[in-house]
Amino acid sequence: MSTVVAIDGPAGAGKSTVARKVADRLDYAYINTGSLYRALAYAAKTSGIAFSDITPEFLEGLTLEFRGADLYLNGKILESELRLPECATGASIVSAKPFVRDYLMPVQRNAAAQQWIVMEGRDIGTVVFPDAEKKFFVTASPEERARRRMAQSSEVADGATFESILADIIARDERDMNRAVAPLRQADDAVLIDTTGLNIEQVVDKIAAYCR
Numbered sequence: 001m002s003t004v005v006a007i008d009g010p011a012g013a014g015k016s017t018v019a020r021k022v023a024d025r026l027d028y029a030y031i032n033t034g035s036l037y038r039a040l041a042y043a044a045k046t047s048g049i050a051f052s053d054i055t056p057e058f059l060e061g062l063t064l065e066f067r068g069a070d071l072y073l074n075g076k077i078l079e080s081e082l083r084l085p086e087c088a089t090g091a092s093i094v095s096a097k098p099f100v101r102d103y104l105m106p107v108q109r110n111a112a113a114q115q116w117i118v119m120e121g122r123d124i125g126t127v128v129f130p131d132a133e134k135k136f137f138v139t140a141s142p143e144e145r146a147r148r149r150m151a152q153s154s155e156v157a158d159g160a161t162f163e164s165i166l167a168d169i170i171a172r173d174e175r176d177m178n179r180a181v182a183p184l185r186q187a188d189d190a191v192l193i194d195t196t197g198l199n200i201e202q203v204v205d206k207i208a209a210y211c212r
């Protein structure tokens, strides 16, 4: 028996920081599902395959698993490589492929077996765990998200400007919201949290209060 708190929302809304802190506060495990799509982008990149060219056969040759909150690709832990801007863009591209989403479904569902979790992504409350006990849709204006992204140097490509980051965020929103399978959208029963103008602790307080 497990309990799932689903946190979905667009790129750069602060979901990861908030979800991790909510998990700490509730003493639940924390799972970031974007890292799965980023891991597949990383696997393609290191194999010299264009993101748009990955195939089901390529995926069958990989082993991808969570050990706790840590993600392992072919037995090796993935860390800073997942934060590369290229992997973020690649993740958004590979995630539009239905066979990629099918491949990652059991990885996500298994991560929730036997433990209480906070799981964040784009389709957790709509597709992966439509029966999640608590659902939140965390968002902020594109400009606010671009400002926050600029402040996170590890996620910013060399030479990037506010305008280029904003354009990248808008392009990612477009792709994530308009794909045919499991598009980014707020679940009907999710609580909307607009974080524009709020700090992290205020957002964590709000979500934790709903969970108690």
Ligand code: DC
Pocket: 011, 012, 033, 034, 035, 037, 038, 088, 091, 092, 095, 096, 120, 121, 122, 123, 124, 172, 176
């Ligand atoms: O949360 P993130 O920025 O690490 O996600 C990277 C990309 O992965 C995002 O642009 C869309 C995709 N993604 C998805 O389609 N479904 C999820 N549950 C999580 C991420």
